[in-house]
Amino acid sequence: MRAAIIGGTGYSAVELIRLLQHHPYVELETVISHSTAGSEMDSIYPHLTNIIDRPLTALNIDSLSEEVDVIFFATPSGVSKEILPKFLENGLTCIDLSGDFRLKSQTVYEKWYKKSAAEQKHLDSAVYGLSEIYQTAIKEAKLIANPGCYPTATLLALIPVLQHNLIDCDSIIVDAKSGVSGAGRGLSLGSHYSEVNENLKAYKLGKHQHIPEIEQILNQQSGKTSPITFTTHLVPMTRGIMATIYASLNTPVKTGDIIDLYQDYYQDHPFIRICKEGIIPTTKEVYGSNYCDIGVLADERTGRLTIVSVIDNLVKGASGQAIQNLNIMNGWDVQTGLEYIPLYP
Template sequence: MKIAVIGGTGYGAIELIRFLKNHPKVELTKVISHSQNGTKLSAVYPHLTDVIEMTMEALDVEELSKTIDLVFFATPSNVSKEYIPSLIEKGVKCIDLSGDFRLKSPESYERWYQSSPAPQAYVDKAVYGLSEIYGDQIKQANLIANPGCYPTATLLGLIPALKQQVIDPKSILIDAKSGVSGAGRGLSLNVHYSEMNENLKAYKLGQHKHIPEIEQILSNESGEDLTITFMTHLVPMTRGIMSTIYADLTEFKKTDEIIAFYHSFYQNHPFVRVRTDGSIPSTREVYGSNYCDIGIYADERTGKLTVISVIDNLVKGASGQAIQNMNLLYGWDVQTGIDHLPIYP
């Protein structure tokens, strides 16, 4: 299997490259970057010196179609939609880590991304790549729209409770926090050290691009149109997302009962770990790994369910899940190449 990564200088791309380097089934053949065409990868990321000495190339769809089996797009939004249709038509499978093919409604994409959407025929073909939920569809896909980082943590935490109808879907409130790597490698005042260090800030209240993505999937899973309250915060750490989810219980169930259902729901999915002893996970416990750890608390006093879901935003929230989807697509063991322990401490 010959693989290309497009968008070679971003954090998502460099994590893809880290995992692909040791994946036994694939060969990383090309790393493509418009801004760094002709530059050695190790010149941008010196930690790759003498390990991966590839020279980044310009994007040539015709050449890719002749030499590559699968392309990962680790690009900002509004890039992949220009190239993926041509690649798909030439028989190249694509996994897109941007938001260009996630939203099925063109009006929703225009509103939230402030840009024209991808061709609708390809949006309709794209399979949403939430690995544990849509694995059967992923196995048949030519185009996979990899989920966003916040949606991955949030949806994995919410969908079992929604499926079991233990919560009122209209009561869902999500308080999510992310490390600054989620903002990418570009420079901005918002993630400047002196602005972020020893600081905690809310941002994009009611305006985050992941809101319609979460609402779309929750609506599909519940069978009714849902709107959610979703608030995001930046935390002064490099990696990690904690999504704290609150919802009203439809009838009171003990914490242990709900934990037992979550265990049953995810029993065949090794990358989701549900805490059995009532303990609450932290972001450090999934750092550098493809795990999603979930903690649950049913409050008898308030009648509310609290679900805490943590991931590494660059791995399970991006590149790790993309490779998990590749494994599903080609019928390999889902853990191939990404079964790394979290880094601790």
């Protein structure tokens, strides 16, 4: 299968390049960047010297539609909704890593993203690409809305207990922390070294664009309309997300029983690893990989459940999950091209 990446100089794009380089069924045909067309890839990312030997190109929809079979959109929000539909009309498979097709409501998108929304017909046809949960729908999709990084860590942690009605939906609190790469490669004061180093900062309180995405899926899974408390923090590391989630238990339950539930729920999903009782995962244990590690504690004293979920925000939270979705769409083993052991230390 021939693939293209549009938005070729961001961190998600370069991570797609790294992962696709070893995919046995996919050849990366071209990398497209509006701002740096004509530049050699290794002039932007020297670590790709002698690996990507073709220059970045400008976008030509007609010629690209004839050259490739699948397109990954690693563009900022607000871009893919303008160009992606034209590729759909030309019969290409599209996997969008931005937020343009995740929310089903135009009104909700415009409220949280402060941009005009995609056409409703495309929002309706897009399949939310949370790989372990929507595998059946992904198999038949032509347009995948790849989940955000925070939602991936949060939803994979919450859905099993929601489906078994073990927690009170109105009590969910998510305390999430991310490395600086989640902010992208663009220059900003918030990601400046001297602002981030030896510092811990909460940001976008009550305003993060991933809030409606998480709530949309939780409401689908629970059948209830419940808001969540969701707070994000920036920590001084490059990669990784840790979502620490709190919820009140509907009935008393032991930690071991919750662990058994998660193990049964994800037994056919190799990228989800459930920690043994007393073990809580760390971001380093998934670094550079497509794994999501989950640890739990059912606190009998407080009657609350604590779930800790960790992912690499650039892999399972973006490019790795995009490739996992491509594997599902084509009937390949989900681990194809993604069998990377986490980097340690």
